[in-house]
Amino acid sequence: MSTSHSDAVTLTIENDVAVIEMNKPPINGLGHALRSGIADALDAANAEDAVKAIVLTGTPRAFSGGADVSEFGTPNAAREPNLRVVISLVEGSPKPVVAAIAGVCLGGGLELALGAHFRVALPDASLGLPEVKLGLLPGAGGTQRLPRLIGLEAALNMIVSGEAVPASRLAGTPLIDAIVEGDLKEGAMRYARQVVADGRPLKRARDLKVQHPNPAAFLQFARNTVAATAKGFPAPLACVEAVAHSIAKPFDEGLRLEREAFVALMGTPESRALRHVFAAERAASKLPDVPASVPADTPLRTIATVGVIGAGTMGGGITMNFLNAGMPVVLLETKQEALDKGVATIRRNYESTLKKGKLTQAQLDERMARLTPTLNYDGLRDVDLVIEAVFERIDVKQSVFTQLDDVCKPGAILASNTSYLDLDRIAGFTKRPGDVIGLHFFSPANVMRLLEIVRGARTAPDVLAACMALAKKIRKVAVVSGVCDGFIGNRMLARYGAAAGGLIDAGALPQQVDGALQKFGLAMGPFRMGDLAGLDIGWATRKRRAAEAGIEMRPVVADKLCEAGRFGQKTGAGWYRYEAGKRDPIPDPAVEALIADYRAERGMAPRKIGDDEIVERCIYALVNEGARILAEGIAARASDIDLVYLNGYGFPLKRGGPMLYADLVGLPNVVRSLRRYAADAGADPSWQPAPLLVELAEAGHTFNRRQEGCA
DSSP states (O other), X not given: OEEEEOSSEEEEEETTEEEEEEOOTTTTOOOHHHHHHHHHHHHHHHHOTTOOEEEEEOOSSEEEOOSOGGGTTSHHHHXXXXXXXXXXXXXXXXXXXXXXXXXEEETHHHHHHHTSSEEEEOTTXXXXXXXXXXXXXXXXXXXXXXXXXXXXXXHHXXXXXXXXXXXXXXXXXXXXXXXXXXXXXXHHHHHHHHHHHHTOOOOOGGGSOOOOSOHHHHHHHHHHHHHHHSXXXXXXHHHHHHHHHHHHSOHHHHHHHHHHHHHHHHTSHHHHHHHHHHHHHHHTTOBTTBOTTOTTTSOOOOOXXXXXXXXXXXXXXXXXXXXXXXXXXXXXXXXXXXXXXXHHHHHHHHHHHHHTXXXXXXXXXXXXHTEEXXXXXXXXXXXXXXXXXXXXXXXXXXXXXXXXXXXXXXXXXXXXXXXXXXXXXXXXXXXXXXXXXXXXXXXXXXTOOEEEEEOOTTOOHHHHHHHHHHHHXXXXXXXXXXXXXXXXXXXXXXXXXXXXXXXXXXXXXXXXXXXXXHHHTOSSOHHHXXXXXXHHHXXXXXXXXXXXXXXXXXXXXXXXXXXXXXXXXXGTBSSSBOOTTOOOOBOOHHHHHHHHHHHHHTTOOOOOOOHHHHHHHHHHHHHHHHHHHHHHTSSSSHHHHHHHHHHHSOOOGGGTOHHHHHHHHOHHHHHHHHXXXXXXXXXXXXXXXXXXXXXXXXXXXXXXXXXHHHO
């Protein structure tokens, strides 16, 4: 036996079999070092006369997770050998190459395996081509080789969905030649020796024919279906066309067309947005002074049991997150009727999921069995984490945290679900401010992906790290915020709402503003969203802020609606009216009359406002406040702000979030528009461009280049 090494690849020759092992943590990303290592090892194995077969494998965690996305747009991405060249070397090897697959085998990793002559895998290995989720298509032969191995329909489904499939489901197809039980490396070597002993011809995917009884009809059906569901993203339909070439074109021509389509998609704003989000989600958990990525250095506090205070809509939704993750929950309410209602709502939600076939009766029973309702704070004595979801008033929070401080065990984490209030003040109600943190869930809490983790001035690092790890367990996208009024999301929302309100003052109507922003891609316009959330919430916040500032509140149109008892959907009337039992907004002449009276009282002459101005004012208001949040250190990076708005506020995914959108528009253009709005007579001073925004624009930088430079 002989062995040789590179930085990322080990070549071991064991008698007549050469084993090439990829080992570039964490997932064998196919960057330049790994690509060149594979090519060199392959050349060495083929040059060794004693070697009769070659096994290519990875680690137990990953054969390969695909391309190294950090190389996208850098010189290393184009350095030879590129992935297509490496795959050609594997496919063209004169000695049989067996890909031995464990863990994840995704994207370029699967394309590499498709170039091998044979493939063996552990049954739970995960195979997929997820490029469509980055606004791309497989660019190294996946659209041409996969249909030749598993058939047109199965391949198209995998490529367009981007979903991974366990190897056990692919057993019996030409894609997986054998499922290995036990030691993968030993099993792959046995298989390779059997291939040699049997004298089997080398099986190259490029030489196979795509199988389907009626490809033309199926492809047209696929085009129609994908076009109807692509939601403005070009990649899914491009995937269909690339796969169609595997039927209609010679293999090499299909490869060329696939590559052209890949390059074209790389340049689209939709792909840039999706790649930005992919990187943002990975960056969000990395804070310089919190060793969340190295828990061995700072042991995390154990969170095995959770308490939730408040069994209303928010508290019930929060509770379901933990029940779903297999964690026991103690649910506290002060009145039996409210507690019974909350538990019944949780059960009803699970029963609804059961009827949809997404939950079994056994799973429902298990989740409900983890729930312990209580009317007494003593029930929280042994929990590791308690989250309050009570009324948004500082005196109510004080009462809750004073009691928690007395009851909860030492080291328990005390969390507030507050969406606006000062977390440091709340922490001050306890004798253990280091244990206090904000966990701001978004409604419905059991559905929405966003979790704003609010770090107080004295929140302990291990508390923050433990909560970030917990967010992953309950499948949330966690973004850390500093303490300010409204944190990241709601602070920006206040400026967005003010911009929308200013448009009403100037001459627009709610339905026009909502319509323009929904055409831009927002899931819901600000006035529909206000009606859904309840206008009384914003009303209470405005009154609180005025009282804290010691000033008399000057009512805006939304306040006039609330004074008239129009709180939104729950009262059947807000910015719109609603028919009983329905949620469809109906423009209301009474609202138009109220707006007209409001303008007249203040001497406002309405003007015609275009949809472009509506979008620009509202989105740039978000961007401007986001820049202030960045400069103050409330958010660690611009991409964190984008994650908040994508996952909590319905910002269109294809635009990547407000900060990336500003980068793509061009920061000088944003600054120019903001200055124009600031110059309007009587304009709100908050329209003045944030200093950081001006600084970046004048330097020719972007928000994202700034954060990359700080990494």
